[in-house]
Amino acid sequence: MIAPSSAQSWLKGGSESHLARAISLEFRWGRSKMMCSRMRFRNALGSRLFRWCSRDKHTSVRKLLEVDGISERSKLLNKVPVLMGYSNTQYLMEQERVRKESATELISVLKEIDFAEISAKFPCIKIGDSSPIELYDDSAGMECKETMLSGNLTNFILESGGNLETNREFADKCHPSVDGEVCPELLADATTADGNVLDKSKRCLPGEPAFVTEACPESLADATSPDNNILDKDIRSLPGTTSKQYRKLEDGGFHTIRKLLQHFPRTYADLQNPQGLIEDGQYIMFFGTVISSKGVRIRSTLGFVEVVVGCSIVEAKLSSSDVSCNSGAEQKQRIHLHLKKFFSGQRFSSQYFLNCISSKHKEGDIVYVSGKVKKVLSSGHYDLKEYTIDKLEEEEQQSTLLDGKPYPIYPSKAGLEARLLGQSISRALKMLTPDIDPIPPEVLTEFNLANLFDAYMGIHKPKNRDEADFARRRLIFDDFFYLQLGRLFQMLEAVGTRVEKEELLYKCENHELNAVGVDQWSPLANKLLKALPYSLTASQLNAVKEIIWDLRRPVPMNRLLQGDVGCGKTIVAFLACMEVVNSGFQAAFMVPTEILAVQHYEHLTSLLEKLDGDECKPNIALLTGSTSTRESRIIRNGLKTGEISMVIGTHTLIADKTDFSALRISVIDEQQRFGVIQRGRFNNKLYTSSSKLSDENTSADEASDSETFMAPHVLAMSATPIPRTLALALYGDMSLTQITDLPPGRQPIETLALEGNDAGFETVFQMMRDELMDGGKVYLVYPIIEESEHLPQLHAAKADFDSIKQKFEGYPCGLLHGRMKGAEKDEALGSFRSGETRILLATQVIEIGVDVPDASMMIVMNAERFGMSQLHQLRGRVGRGGKKSRCVFLSSTSSTLPRLKVLENSSDGFHLANADLVMRGPGDLLGKKQSGHLPEFPIARLEIDGSILQEAHLVALKILGTSNDLSLFPRLKVELSMRQPLCLLGD
């Protein structure tokens, strides 16, 4: 125990360390048991502090002393250490304690550590006296590593001054939790390149020790090299950051360097200041130089700080005659921005406070300002009251401005200032080394991907937009790739039976062979193929081959078949069903509307009628809400007994009372129309191999003999590339097959967007007349069935029926809408299909799946009421045959025409879905929401990311094909273990 008298001598010494000791002592004593000697010590300390704090740089403490004397003891005691560079008094005390502890004390501290516990956390190292944890077969070479490791750890502790807190930090780094959790399974079975199990004593943990690399075999050293682990270093390893800033970053969720670097810019500012006139109220972003910054006290409770920023803007292009006096064709104008921030209240309007605030901006600082401008009287001067101002501190940031590079703008997070984020990211980038990439360089070259180092540099400090885009591509690739890799890896780990495991491994290893040739298809599928009046397109054929390959695996398929409207997905699904039916199993084909169910049923039965030989024709049934009770009962019974091999229907197929004897495949057409739960309900209809309908023709299911229960294969189909579908294909356990070509002979649909005024209608009716005279059939699509008082501008199908009939006398008209009975709908569509009616007035019931190949014209009334993807789907109802088709979108206002005009120029579903996204905002990929705000920096864009996803899937398969357990790619294995666990999406 130190006596107050001896403590007094520290104050006489006057050095900072003595003062620190005195403060920590005073803090520890507190107010309790106040003795005279302690009182004297306190007074002496107080006056010492007063003098010390009176120096200019400690004005705030001086102020505290002036105002409150030293009675505000705890405040003062906390303030002083902060000024001395410590976070608080406690921390200062800790430092002080550490300093004074001798080597003997340190050893005793070390003895107190539970080495066994730490060793257990780090099985590859041995610390202190604890016995090594023997997890590995080969102990050769362990000794030297143990010595070295324990030596290094001791050194670390000694260097850190024996600070236990630091040791804990070290332990946390080596055994990170939450973000950087090391997946034990991943590390547990690393094997060397030649297939031997690694000496686990050589196993290195990600996160820290550089020394491990010296002792590890090359491959593993590679995997855990410090460079590779920079990303997962604690945020506190970021240089040049104060403890307050560390805390702020941690509070914002930036616990590691990786987290920080993955905070991507939301957009890039154009370094060119705006051209031309600046409008009053315009939102601007400017670079400029601070001209002045001052605090003005208006009255005792009100003051403001004004920063004046001078900016150069390009005013206008000069005429050629003026160019002579100016070397460039542009004229620069100087403007002044007056950034004003008002402060009210006595405390915040003191001159002292206002000066403190204004002193943040120095004359000559290069700054980036954004905000709404307000013109003031003198020309070239603008006021900004709501603004952000960022100083470009780093040299290279300033050079960014001069070089014309894009300037990254970061989204704010957890109230962190954009400036702190930008600075921290710049510092983090400086820590990176070019060899941080765990993906083998060959793969990067093959798939034209940026190196990870370049990607981080490119996204945060791009030289130009292309570089940012290239970097972005790599970073999106990583997200997709590790998800795919993780999913496949987990599947490999998780599959139960030997057969399943082998099957899955086979799939991973032979990804390029995932297809079954036509000659190996079942006889029934082959017969159907031959009966078709056309030949399949190349991508239709590939799709069937791929699906049939999946059907022969004992693991349930979960595949999304995606292709643009009218590309011919239905026949692909029919062939898949026939493959299963041929093996004695059942198929269910679920569609969202009755019209579609009837159409598919008629289509398939007509195709089957053409098959040679009656004996192999499967028994097909149609089950919808309109099916009579008696008939439904018979069909359900047939499904239960196995008499019926295939059923086409609506939601009724997933009703509890619909039981199958041996359901092997469920096809879900227009899958986005069904919820995840509805789709999942097919999974409850498990089949057993014993319930197989017949044991003949088992060619498609040889592998299934060993199975007992299995959920049916699921083939979902969609023509709409909405983000949700893409997300499910990506994150959900779905594989993706795309049909990329259209059947031959299709002609592009001529599209026209017109305003629905008198002239517009006149043009359209004339076009209709021409079309009908030419033998065509016309759809008229309406947003509503009957007229509405509330929406008088909307055309209604029923209301228009008579007038259209009159106008087009001699051309029979039909009506089709959702309120009609099932039979009426069938009749209306049947008449139109057969040509009995030539004009069909319909609502959007025809939007999906309706297939009348010789329908050649469509007119959509009040087209602005439909989404872009919906209009694309509607338009897909024409142009399905060889006849040249036309589509007219009529808009009730001219303001909505530009959106419709996009359809005039594109028939690409992906492009349109993306255009829709840009105009309406993307759906929430993770939830139910299908529309939302559009992020300014769209990190995922449909038309690009679809292909990145495919590539990522391919690379993941390739990697796992080469090394099923990733032992040949130890760095990838470690990286995978450091990433967040997979999260599945759902409704």
Ligand SMILES: Nc1ncnc2c1ncn2[C@@H]1O[C@H](COP(=O)(O)OP(=O)(O)OP(=O)(O)O)[C@@H](O)[C@H]1O
């Ligand atoms: N390879 C082909 N050659 C010629 N015609 C084809 C081919 N494949 C399909 N068809 C025909 O193209 C039309 C559209 O096919 P299908 O209804 O299967 O398209 P889809 O992809 O389901 O479209 P939607 O998304 O609009 O429902 C049908 O009339 C079908 O018979």
